[in-house]
């Protein structure tokens with residue numbers, strides 16, 4: 001945030017807004033009398049030493065009037081923006097609480113209003129509400145409301161898809177409570193940031209209304225009114241119109257620049273690892289020296305959301321070159337968020353903190369933004385469960401793959417396309433040149449997933465993170481994708497972090513297994529030991545739930561009674577204790593992850 005405010009745009013925005021605020025407070029106190037002083041000897045003068053912006057038809061000093069008019073301009077813009085924001089947020093939030101039909105009606109109305117030209121809406125409302133400042137303010141508020149409503153709907157929809165909202169709904173929490181407790185608090189920040197930009201827009205629009213004669217009426221005056229009064233003389237004495245015009249432009253630019261910088265700071269805060277407030281960086285001594293050989297080294301990674309929801313809690317993980325590490329755990333244990341945190345993709349308003357987050361020997365937290373992006377773009381390949389979500393449906397496959405090479409490697413379009421075809425061939429897509437010219441929907445699910453893997457191979461990935469890459473595919477295609485991942489790892493020497501809730505797949509593909517439960521690693525062991533050496537009761541229960549050749553198929557599969565605590569209710573001690581047969585009083589204390597055997601660590605007081 002501070003870094004962004006120190007950019008030229010940040011400095012200019014902050015200075016201009018500060019200047020406008022000071023002007024609004026102090027202007028009328030200092031220049032109020034001067035702005036009203038009638039001088040019949042100095043009527044309609046141009047710029048001079050005594051009156052740098054000239055005088056009006058009553059001989060009043062226009063510079064003083066510009067300095068005084070700022071208060072009304074800014075004040076009215078602020079009121080109009082607040083009206084627009086409150087009306088818009090209410091309108092945008094209504095569909096979340098109304099029955100389906102009424103919600104559709106509100107959404108349709110918002111869509112229609114968004115499509116309606118803002119200035120017309122403002123003028124229409126202003127004419128109905130009556131000429132003058134009140135009408136103009138209501139008009140601009142009405143014009144701003146649909147934009148806020150649409151933003152609220154979009155933000156609310158993005159939060160509505162979150163698991164915690166689904167859970168709240170499933171548990172029968174009322175719609176109103178879901179809205180006020182889960183949705184609105186999570187979208188408040190971007191809405192507030194949008195206010196700053198909207199304020200700049202309102203200021204210019206209000207000036208426009210006054211200029212059209214629909215806004216502030218004499219004897220009151222704002223910048224728009226001063227521009228209106230001076231406009232007729234623009235050819236004879238340009239300063240009289242240029243002064244108020246410059247004030248309007250500077251204020252508009254200032255608020256827009258500051259709003260833009262604040263919005264960028266907020267989106268960055270939500271994504272890159274480790275920039276969050278309250279970041280607890282442990283002492284270097286506690287972390288030990290960085291592992292120079294590791295492709296990925298994560299120490300004490302925590303991902304938290306507002307409301308005390310902490311789905312990942314102090315997770316540590318190391319992946320060596322060429323190694324395939326399986327991250328396993330039941331749904332909601334924090335696997336995907338761990339992957340997102342490594343890739344800098346944790347959604348807003350998640351906060352990521354890590355004692356150490358190193359990729360290919362570079363500290364991601366300490367790299368400048370551009371280098372961090374480049375490192376992630378070229379050295380890390382992400383493969384998600386739904387390949388359709390990773391591919392832009394509007395672009396051809398070849399073009400999407402080529403983007404990586406043009407953006408990060410500076411390749412020409414032809415070179416990049418040729419490389420894309422080569423990579424598609426590498427992942428055994430038949431007729432790669434023809435496929436490269438097709439859109440994602442023209443490919444089968446398995447082929448799309450291959451294309452996503454090929455996209456990861458456009459750079460020179462040292463680490464592939466595959467998050468449930470086969471869950472959406474049928475069994476035969478699953479096997480092909482797993483084989484491909486293994487081949488890619490062998491051929492490129494890249495390491496793979498393979499995320500799955502399916503311990504059977506992990507057992508087949510991986511060299512090492514990391515077991516997660518309620519946001520923490522509870523066990524880490526070589527895959528060969530999974531069946532016989534697992535020491536944590538949770539890992540053993542996962543293994544026991546697998547059918548094998550001797551399983552009596554007529555009996556239900558073993559399952560683990562109870563359920564994992566939600567990320568907002570994880571106990572201080574061992575989170576598995578209330579499902580564990582071996583639990584003792586000692587389990588009220590958190591068991592540390594400690595060496596058990598060679599290459600094997602476990603977090604359980606009862607592991608013997």
Ligand SMILES: Nc1ncnc2c1ncn2[C@@H]1O[C@H](COP(=O)(O)OP(=O)(O)OP(=O)(O)O)[C@@H](O)[C@H]1O
Nearest residue numbers: 162163164305311330331332333334335336337567
């Ligand atoms: N944006 C969010 N805001 C709040 N909580 C979230 C958010 N995203 C995920 N969570 C919560 O974090 C927990 C862990 O989510 P994550 O997706 O990492 O689990 P997972 O182990 O990958 O599960 P799955 O196998 O179902 O994908 C879940 O309980 C989820 O509800």
